[in-house]
Amino acid sequence: MAEYEEIELLAVIENQEVKAENARFQRKLYQYQNGFNISDRQFVKKFRLTKQLARNLIELVRPYVRDSTRESSISVETKVLVTLNFLGTGCYQLPIGTNEHLSVSQSSVSRCIHEILDTLNHPEVFNQHVKYPHNLQELADLRQQFYAMYGMPGIIGCIDCTHVAIVPPPRNDERNPEHIYVNRKNYHSINNQLICSPMLKILHVSARFPGSSNDAHIWTNSNIEPLLRNLYNRCHNGYFYLETLDIL
Numbered sequence: 001m002a003e004y005e006e007i008e009l010l011a012v013i014e015n016q017e018v019k020a021e022n023a024r025f026q027r028k029l030y031q032y033q034n035g036f037n038i039s040d041r042q043f044v045k046k047f048r049l050t051k052q053l054a055r056n057l058i059e060l061v062r063p064y065v066r067d068s069t070r071e072s073s074i075s076v077e078t079k080v081l082v083t084l085n086f087l088g089t090g091c092y093q094l095p096i097g098t099n100e101h102l103s104v105s106q107s108s109v110s111r112c113i114h115e116i117l118d119t120l121n122h123p124e125v126f127n128q129h130v131k132y133p134h135n136l137q138e139l140a141d142l143r144q145q146f147y148a149m150y151g152m153p154g155i156i157g158c159i160d161c162t163h164v165a166i167v168p169p170p171r172n173d174e175r176n177p178e179h180i181y182v183n184r185k186n187y188h189s190i191n192n193q194l195i196c197s198p199m200l201k202i203l204h205v206s207a208r209f210p211g212s213s214n215d216a217h218i219w220t221n222s223n224i225e226p227l228l229r230n231l232y233n234r235c236h237n238g239y240f241y242l243e244t245l246d247i248l
Contacts, residue, residue: 023105035081047081048088054080064119073081074108081107083116132204133196134158139231139239142197158196158242159204161215163189165206176210183211193218195241 035043036051043051058080065076086109119125133139141154146155168188171178181188189211195204206222219225231239 036077045086046088049084054084057084061119063118064122064125065115073113079112079116082112086113087123090101091121130205132227138235143239146198152242154238154240155198155242156239158198159193159219161191161193161218163187163191163211165189180210180212187211191215193216193222195224 035047036054038046040051043049043054047054049057058077061080064201065079133142133156142156143154147153154205163183166181166188169176169178169181178188181190183189183191191209191211191213191217193204193206193209194202196202204222204224206218206224209221211216228239228241231237239245
């Protein structure tokens with residue numbers, strides 16, 4: 001019996017040593033494994049951006065992201081790639097946490113996603129890149145771009161709404177009751193309104209309405225609707241939105 005107990009004890013010690021070694025290996029792996037080492041085609045498949053666009057994004061968020069000098073810290077590059085992989089696949093942790101090109105633990109994945117998404121929503125970052133024309137000249141330029149590409153006069157944006165699934169909020173949440181997030185397809189979501197340019201650049205986002213809200217309600221309560229109404233009231237009535245992105 002004593003021999004069996006000794007064998008079990010040795011197995012436990014060996015298992016702990018293996019786990020410790022694996023942890024050290026994972027920390028080293030952050031430095032050596034890089035998503036940019038895969039082919040261009042694989043990169044786009046995994047991260048939905050070209051390598052150059054991903055590098056541009058990394059430099060954009062770098063001033064706002066913590067980049068620790070600790071040997072075991074996760075680099076800004078890895079944080080961005082982890083987030084892009086999540087946004088591209090829709091899978092929250094396991095497929096990313098086990099991705100051979102990132103080698104980030106599942107617990108770190110969630111922190112990376114939150115940090116990068118918070119950075120992208122920082123006003124200095126978001127408002128610099130997601131902005132709708134503010135004057136008649138900018139609207140005229142946008143209208144000309146649509147006409148040059150598609151031969152359709154008067155278009156100043158393609159607009160549509162899309163549901164993004166969310167984790168249901170608590171049923172006892174008085175400010176955000178759970179039932180208002182259930183959409184017509186019977187799952188919980190945020191109904192997001194997007195307006196894009198002819199080059200598919202997002203110009204405006206409204207992401208504050210629960211899944212039960214219909215598209216017309218979101219449009220009526222958006223800050224873009226008064227813009228078009230004011231244009232019409234001032235006799236600038238040659239401006240239109242296409243109602244779906246599908247035609248592009």
